[in-house]
Amino acid sequence: MEQTLDSNSTKIINLIREEGALSRVEICEKLDIPQSTVTRLTNKLMKLNMLREGKQGHSSGGRRPVMLEVNENCFYALGIEMGRSAIKAALINLNGDLLSIRMKVTSGDESIQEVVSYVKEIVQDVKTQADVQKTRVLGVGVGLPGPLDETEDHKISPPNFYGENDIPLKHLLEEALELPVTLDNDANVATLAEKWFGNGVGYNDFTYVMTDIGIGCGLMINGSLYRGLQGEAGELGHMSIAFPGELCHCGNYGCLETLSSIPAIERTYQKFDKIRSTALSRVIGKRGKDIPIVKSKIDEAVVLGAGALVINQEFSLTEGSKFSQV
Numbered sequence: 449m450e451q452t453l454d455s456n457s458t459k460i461i462n463l464i465r466e467e468g469a470l471s472r473v474e475i476c477e478k479l480d481i482p483q484s485t486v487t488r489l490t491n492k493l494m495k496l497n498m499l500r501e502g503k504q505g506h507s508s509g510g511r512r513p514v515m516l517e518v519n520e521n522c523f524y525a526l527g528i529e530m531g532r533s534a535i536k537a538a539l540i541n542l543n544g545d546l547l548s549i550r551m552k553v554t555s556g557d558e559s560i561q562e563v564v565s566y567v568k569e570i571v572q573d574v575k576t577q578a579d580v581q582k583t584r585v586l587g588v589g590v591g592l593p594g595p596l597d598e599t600e601d602h603k604i605s606p607p608n609f610y611g612e613n614d615i616p617l618k619h620l621l622e623e624a625l626e627l628p629v630t631l632d633n634d635a636n637v638a639t640l641a642e643k644w645f646g647n648g649v650g651y652n653d654f655t656y657v658m659t660d661i662g663i664g665c666g667l668m669i670n671g672s673l674y675r676g677l678q679g680e681a682g683e684l685g686h687m688s689i690a691f692p693g694e695l696c697h698c699g700n701y702g703c704l705e706t707l708s709s710i711p712a713i714e715r716t717y718q719k720f721d722k723i724r725s726t727a728l729s730r731v732i733g734k735r736g737k738d739i740p741i742v743k744s745k746i747d748e749a750v751v752l753g754a755g756a757l758v759i760n761q762e763f764s765l766t767e768g769s770k771f772s773q774v
């Protein structure tokens with residue numbers, strides 16, 4: 449049997465997930481929903497095993513209120529990081545707890561079919577280790593190096609990605625894993641992980657800059673990921689900043705990534721024995737002094753964020769969020 453959650457129910461779940469345990473009265477006040485509606489909806493969510501009653505809260509005169517908590521283990525999501533040199537799969541619950549994680553190193557020479565079979569293998573390991581019912585897994589989120597250059601029929605062409613373009617990855621993974629799959633670039637999903645579980649908790653507007661083999665960026669604006677018209681709003685790494693510059697694997701010249709990605713910095717270091725300056729520091733320049741910069745506190749941001757992408761999608765829809773009653 450399938451249950452469709454209305455928008456007020458998803459608001460209640462999200463509010464408690466973000467703020468912690470709340471009483472019914474607090475939910476009414478914060479969401480401006482009538483008390484009778486909150487009572488009806490919270491009862492329904494408790495029957496669905498999505499909310500549970502926790503400790504008693506502080507009294508403001510009368511009886512001490514019962515606090516409602518999200519049952520973090522009522523649903524799970526699979527988060528996958530498909531990188532150029534390794535793939536990771538993890539199972540997370542609604543709190544973002546990593547229940548199980550596996551990694552497989554790749555050489556970059558594999559075919560997409562081989563990489564998909566590796567994903568299937570490690571996802572199976574993760575599910576076996578965490579021992580959860582398949583019906584409780586909402587779906588699979590995948591973080592990949594951007595820009596994905598995704599077509600309407602979900603074919604993607606990330607730069608320098610296992611030697612292939614126009615990859616029907618969503619279709620291939622859905623067939624292999626028998627679960628709905630959502631793709632996004634790795635910087636976007638890591639931004640979501642920060643917003644949900646890291647330094648971004650409580651902030652609705654921030655920028656996440658990811659620097660490793662490439663340079664990516666996620667933009668959180670008004671509490672939502674901003675993707676731009678073609679989904680490439682945060683592609684900081686492919687901004688041309690050097691003229692004439694080195695040829696980038698995206699086909700342009702002088703991209704930030706050719707100067708300030710970790711491999712580029714290593715090349716510079718080998719050339720000059722020490723890093724004298726990086727393009728990124730020149731870009732941030734004096735303005736950087738006014739901007740608070742914090743380091744990510746999440747080690748596995750991409751897999752966690754990829755899982756969060758699935759949960760976010762399910763809980764953010766105003767209509768049609770479907771949960772199998774279990």
Ligand SMILES: [Zn+2]
Nearest residue numbers: 686696698703
């Ligand atoms: Zn480029």
